[in-house]
Amino acid sequence: MPKLPGINHQRAVKAFEKQGFRIVRQGKHIAMTDGERIITIPRANPVDAYTMGGIIKDAGMSIDEFKRLL
Numbered sequence: 372m373p374k375l376p377g378i379n380h381q382r383a384v385k386a387f388e389k390q391g392f393r394i395v396r397q398g399k400h401i402a403m404t405d406g407e408r409i410i411t412i413p414r415a416n417p418v419d420a421y422t423m424g425g426i427i428k429d430a431g432m433s434i435d436e437f438k439r440l441l
Contacts, residue, residue, distance in 0.1 A: 375424055375434050377417030378441070384412060386440035387430060405430075 380401065384394070387403055392410065396402040401412045410430050412418065418426075427437045 375420045375427075375438070377419050378423055379416050380412050380414050380418050382441060383418060383423065383426070386437060387412075389440045390430070390432065390436075392430070 384401055384403070387410065388394075390405070392403040392405045394401060395404050395409075399414060401414065403410050403412065408429065408431060410426050412426060413422065424434065427434055430437075
């Protein structure tokens with residue numbers, strides 16, 4: 372599994388928007404959906420690699436696909 376550094380939550384949101392996700396709710400976390408899946412991104416800087424890896428998996432993407440969107 373490729374390494375993934377901690378990522379700023381705003382960069383992550385922009386990357387997921389490129390993949391077709393949109394923000395549906397904001398608070399301490401940001402909830403996004405693509406109509407099929409719902410992902411939740413914490414407002415942390417940086418979001419640690421382990422957490423980000425889980426979010427990427429929940430979005431149905433690989434880490435390499437996500438890195439290309441950054």
